[in-house]
Amino acid sequence: WVIACDGGASRVRGLVGIGLEDLDFDEPWLVVDVLCNERGLAKLPQTSVQYCEPDRPCTYVIGPGHHRRWEISLKPGEDPKEAATPECTWALLSRWLTPEDGTLWRQSSYRFHALVASRWRVGRAFLAGDSAHMQPPFLGQGMCQGVRDVANLCWKLIRVVQGEVQGDAAERLLDSYGTERQAHVRELTTRIKAVGAVICERDVAKARARDARLLAECGGVVRDTPRQDVLPRLEAGCLSAQDTPGRGKLFPQPWLQGPGGQRTRMDTALGQGWRLVLAADAPELPAAGLAIDPARLRTLHLASTPETEGVVQAWCTQHGCRAALLRPDHHVFGTASDTAQLQSLLREAATWWA
Secondary structure (H helix, E strand, O other), rough: EEEEEEOOHHHHHHOOOOOOEEEEEEEEEEEEEEEEOOOHHHHHOOOOOEOOOOOOOOOEEOOOOOEEEEEOOOOOOOOOOOOOHHHHHHHHHOHHHHHHHHHEEEEEEEEEEEEOOOOEEEEEEEEOOOOOOOOOOHHHOOOHHHHHHHHHHHHHHHHHHHOOOOOOHHHHHHHHHHHHHHHHHHHHHHHHHHHHHHOOOOOOHHHHHHHHHHHHHHHOOOOOOOHHHHOOOOOOOOOOOOOOOOOOOEOOOOOOEEEHOEEHHHHHHHHOOOOOEEEOOOOOOOOOOOOOHHHEEEEOOOOOOOOOOHHHHHOOOOOOOOOOEEEOOOOOEEEEOHHHHHHHHHHHHOOOOO
């Protein structure tokens, strides 16, 4: 098997004859990484900031340690190569820092695009990361998308390579990678572009109207929006055919009450693989007659292993369910509200493991 993670100019993508579809975004930006000293850090905001200024929209991002990043839009007529010189870069950073406040670690001009591969698999070759998609910088989703790609693909490949899934079922499982990820990338890129349109409004009058509208929508109080709330769910692929609430979403990662009062994360307690999470008020599954081999399914019943912060219970209440079947990549295969619905869900999941 070949997984092509060889970047936006992917040679593998070209060799297997996969083209890119243009999602209509093409803008020049300067990306700057600075290693700040203590004096520089004292001058900077303590949270990441999106500057929605008509003259020059830009983003400030807090990295690990003393690392800080700026993504600065370039104006029509500005030379991207000139902007990336130390002299011009420091001039653009002058509202925040001087050369005495840190060291330029890296600066480079890019043309940000919105592109997605027309196919994600040809035979034994798969695309992942920038070889499969490129998106605008807003919401910081570039690397995140690549991580989602490999998290989606690798558990499927492992099961095929280890012989747990064979024949037509194996092909169906591997094909679901492209089905899921391409649609997810398309939808998220559309949302990212919409956020970018808000951030990068260049018309002063329209920007003032935007500001007034956004403040009115939040009652004059700026509130945080978790980035997870912007992410779309999976819509098709290795999912239940029943569109139950919560299907295709990422499941939360709760703290569980461990031995001796120690807290432990759900993944630490259950390990990887398919997992069935039962709310505290869900009935126990029967010991026999399951549609799936219990050895291939790790089960967490919150009645016997309680969570410490009520995260899962709140999620189940929100989605009107008492059980959730999770794939190895933490996406919800489907949910159930009673034992009969859960048995049906497990029978359906078993068809993906044949």
